[in-house]
Amino acid sequence: MIVTPSKERIIIENFIEYSFENEDYDFIPDFDIFKKLNSTDQYFLAENYNWDDGIEVLNWIINSPKCDKGTATLIFWKAEPRDYAEFDIENVGESEKEIFDLLQNIISKIKNREFKKSRFEFIPSELEVSEYSSEFEIWNLPQELLNGNKGILPISLSRIKSIIWNYQRKRKLGKREKRKAERKNVT
Numbered sequence: 001m002i003v004t005p006s007k008e009r010i011i012i013e014n015f016i017e018y019s020f021e022n023e024d025y026d027f028i029p030d031f032d033i034f035k036k037l038n039s040t041d042q043y044f045l046a047e048n049y050n051w052d053d054g055i056e057v058l059n060w061i062i063n064s065p066k067c068d069k070g071t072a073t074l075i076f077w078k079a080e081p082r083d084y085a086e087f088d089i090e091n092v093g094e095s096e097k098e099i100f101d102l103l104q105n106i107i108s109k110i111k112n113r114e115f116k117k118s119r120f121e122f123i124p125s126e127l128e129v130s131e132y133s134s135e136f137e138i139w140n141l142p143q144e145l146l147n148g149n150k151g152i153l154p155i156s157l158s159r160i161k162s163i164i165w166n167y168q169r170k171r172k173l174g175k176r177e178k179r180k181a182e183r184k185n186v187t
Contacts, residue, residue: 001040001119003156011037011045015057028056039066040154043120046075048158055098062105069110070120070149076106077124077148085134110142123148 003011015029034057037045042061049057058075061067084100087093092100109115125148134140153159 001043001152001154003040003044003154005157007037007041008044008156008158011041012048015045016048016050018053031060034060037066039068039071039117039119042067043071043074043154044156046071046078051078055102058102059105062102062109065116067115067117068120068149069115069118069144070122070151072106072110072115073124073145073149074120074122076103076145077122079103081139082133085136085139088136088138104138107138107141107145110145118149119151121149121151121153123150 010033014033018027018029042064046058046061051058062072062075079099079102081103084092084096084103087096087100124146
């Protein structure tokens with residue numbers, strides 16, 4: 001699954017970098033543009049989204065019939081649920097309520113098998129989810145949310161650039177280490 005460069009540009013301009021260029025604090029991106037995004041585009045958006053812009057767009061993704069279970073899993077773990085697991089419906093504070101509700105919505109939708117597609121990969125073990133626990137029943141996570149979702153990673157120009165950059169950096173660091181080792185052996 002590929003996010004085309006033109007779609008990537010639309011997503012960045014309308015949903016990722018919009019707050020940097022808009023002085024209206026209450027600005028909400030255009031839902032009509034969002035509706036044109038496919039499930040691959042939604043994954044890219046969720047992966048690159050700036051949470052400082054609020055969670056309205058993330059709610060759009062989760063409630064979209066196009067949302068893939070891998071995308072929902074990605075959003076769930078990027079929200080750092082261990083910070084909210086100490087709350088239940090009665091004791092959640094106003095400042096935590098939006099993300100608390102988003103997380104509970106994702107849990108509910110996964111338990112009810114509401115995500116029709118499960119193509120995209122997100123494995124939460126990279127985020128140390130083994131430390132996750134809660135005393136509240138509402139935070140008993142389905143195993144598939146704990147394990148993540150196996151599948152493919154959507155590809156985009158920015159991901160390709162990142163892969164190339166990381167590869168080149170590793171090679172340069174390797175060469176540097178080799179030269180250091182050779183200098184040590186000479187002296």
